[in-house]
Amino acid sequence: MPQGFQVFDASGNLILDATDAIAKILGGGNIGTSSTGTTQSGSIFDARLTQFAGHTPFAAIIRGDTWNITTAPRISFSGNSLLWSFPHATLRPDTSFIFGVAG
Amino acid sequence: MPVGLETYDALGKVLLSTDVLTMALRKTGTGTAVASDAGSAVPSMLKPPIDFRNYTWPLVAISCASPFGFFGLHSTTFEPRYGCAGAIGTSYTYYLFDVSTTIPNTTFGLEVYNSSGQRAYSAAQRSAKPLAVLTDNRASDTGAAFPTFTATGKQLAIAIPHWAGWQYWPPNGMCYDNTPAEAWEPGIFCSNLQIQQDYKMLGGKITNGGQTASLDKITYEDITISTSSGGYSSHNNYAVPLTALVMDVTLFPVPATVF
Numbered sequence: 489m490p491q492g493f494q495v496f497d498a499s500g501n502l503i504l505d506a507t508d509a510i511a512k513i514l515g516g517g518n519i520g521t522s523s524t525g526t527t528q529s530g531s532i533f534d535a536r537l538t539q540f541a542g543h544t545p546f547a548a549i550i551r552g553d554t555w556n557i558t559t560a561p562r563i564s565f566s567g568n569s570l571l572w573s574f575p576h577a578t579l580r581p582d583t584s585f586i587f588g589v590a591g
Numbered sequence: 592m593p594v595g596l597e598t599y600d601a602l603g604k605v606l607l608s609t610d611v612l613t614m615a616l617r618k619t620g621t622g623t624a625v626a627s628d629a630g631s632a633v634p635s636m637l638k639p640p641i642d643f644r645n646y647t648w649p650l651v652a653i654s655c656a657s658p659f660g661f662f663g664l665h666s667t668t669f670e671p672r673y674g675c676a677g678a679i680g681t682s683y684t685y686y687l688f689d690v691s692t693t694i695p696n697t698t699f700g701l702e703v704y705n706s707s708g709q710r711a712y713s714a715a716q717r718s719a720k721p722l723a724v725l726t727d728n729r730a731s732d733t734g735a736a737f738p739t740f741t742a743t744g745k746q747l748a749i750a751i752p753h754w755a756g757w758q759y760w761p762p763n764g765m766c767y768d769n770t771p772a773e774a775w776e777p778g779i780f781c782s783n784l785q786i787q788q789d790y791k792m793l794g795g796k797i798t799n800g801g802q803t804a805s806l807d808k809i810t811y812e813d814i815t816i817s818t819s820s821g822g823y824s825s826h827n828n829y830a831v832p833l834t835a836l837v838m839d840v841t842l843f844p845v846p847a848t849v850f
Contacts, residue, residue: 493598493606495701495714501842504718507600511719511836512611513690516648536611542604544724546834548650548752550643555629555663557790557829560754564832575829585753586648586690588611590721590836591604 512540513588519561519572520552520582528580529573536589537568543591545570552583563587596703607712609705614650614688615716620846624655624681629662630674630811633792636662637673639685644669648690650719652748652838653797655683658807660794660833661751673751674792676809686748686840688719694850717843721836722747725795727806728832731759732789739805746801746841755793755833756811760786760826781820788814793833804837 492506504510514536524530537545545565554560559579564571570587574580595609607613624635637659643649653659657677664671675681692709696702700714712718723740740747765772766781775781792809816823 492600503842504606504714504720506598506606508606508718508720508839509722510606511614511650511688511721512605512608513614513648514611539610540605540608542602544834546724546752546836548750549661549663549754550649551664551669553663553666554754557754557756557758557831558827560831562831563753586650590724 509591511588511590512543513586516550516584516586517570517572518582518584521580522582528577529571531572532570533568534570535568537565537570540589540591543589545587545589547585547587550584550586552581554581554583595706607703609703609711611711612705612709613691613712613716614719615691615694615713616686616719616843616849617646617689618687618848619685619843621682621684624675624677624679624683626679627674629672632810632813633674635675635677635679635681637675637683638670641671641685641687642669643671646687646689647693650688650750650752652686652688652750652836652840653683654746654748654801654840655681656796656798657681658794658796658809659751660756660792660809661754663754673794674809674811676807684748684845686838686843691716717849720839722839723804723837725804725806725835725837726833727793728830730757730828730830732791732808737806739803740837741799741803742839743802745839747797747804748838748840749795749797749804750836750838751794751833752836755831756791757789757828757830759789759828761789775820779820784818784820784823786816786818786823788812788816790814795835806833806835
């Protein structure tokens with residue numbers, strides 16, 4: 489390569505190149521009755537959500553029983569903010585998530 | 592970034608940065624779909640044997656030719672469950688990533704740490720490399736094509752990281768007061784009214800020899816309710832959009848416990 493960054497495994501396979509995309513993890517959050525009480529919605533500010541050009545924010549559930557569409561938390565992004573909400577004011581299952589950007 | 596390391600491609604896109612953590616491959620394996628224990632119409636379920644309590648920030652990607660969607664974590668085993676449109680016995684391969692802070696130190700090669708002393712990257716790790724992010728936000732079964740992504744020569748898996756789907760009650764139904772049944776609309780009396788609920792999960796699948804990732808729907812609970820027109824009240828409709836990551840898992844060993 490004329491310039492850049494490459495990583496090889498012990499067998500000589502290229503496993504990471506400067507042109508690759510890589511998942512970048514920014515942090516995590518805990519929401520629900522045990523963590524955020526009676527609050528039905530909120531946000532997390534992180535300037536890194538828009539720091540990296542060409543990246544798309546994402547969130548992944550890592551704790552919580554989120555199977556019910558009528559109670560599962562909704563997570564979205566707007567600029568530098570992660571927005572979370574529960575569809576019901578009184579049903580707020582405890583949920584943990586991570587978030588980051590992909591690109 | 593005032594201090595630290597960043598690497599860029601020729602277009603200025605950041606690959607590594609000491610401002611963020613990365614994801615390292617921890618475990619891979621294969622499995623087959625088992626009987627579903629949720630959703631009256633879900634044909635099967637994928638239950639990769641991954642106890643989320645044993646990992647810090649786990650992220651799972653799966654390669655399966657049948658559409659599958661994240662259902663949630665089992666309440667006692669803390670293993671992820673995925674509703675699957677395929678038959679019991681459908682095979683799949685899973686890839687578990689965890690945050691780069693959780694893997695051992697290496698004896699050689701590059702390691703990158705952030706200002707808090709956390710390992711942001713290690714050359715010893717197989718990183719989670721998302722080649723595409725696929726999204727869908729339909730609120731009912733519109734019939735529109737689902738997004739798809741192809742990477743020729745690659746082996747792909749798709750991370751469905753959260754529950755997504757829709758529950759939609761149509762305003763119309765079928766009236767069985769007469770034979771044959773007739774289409775019913777609000778305002779018309781019917782004593783034997785049937786309404787078909789449209790309840791789907793959103794998920795993904797991997798086809799084309801592992802080279803194509805697509806989003807798709809999984810029938811979840813398309814129940815029919817029987818009532819009278821006087822007893823049919825409007826229901827709330829729900830929709831949760833999906834954001835899925837298409838991962839490059841080319842040359843990843845299977846099965847393996849990497850760290």
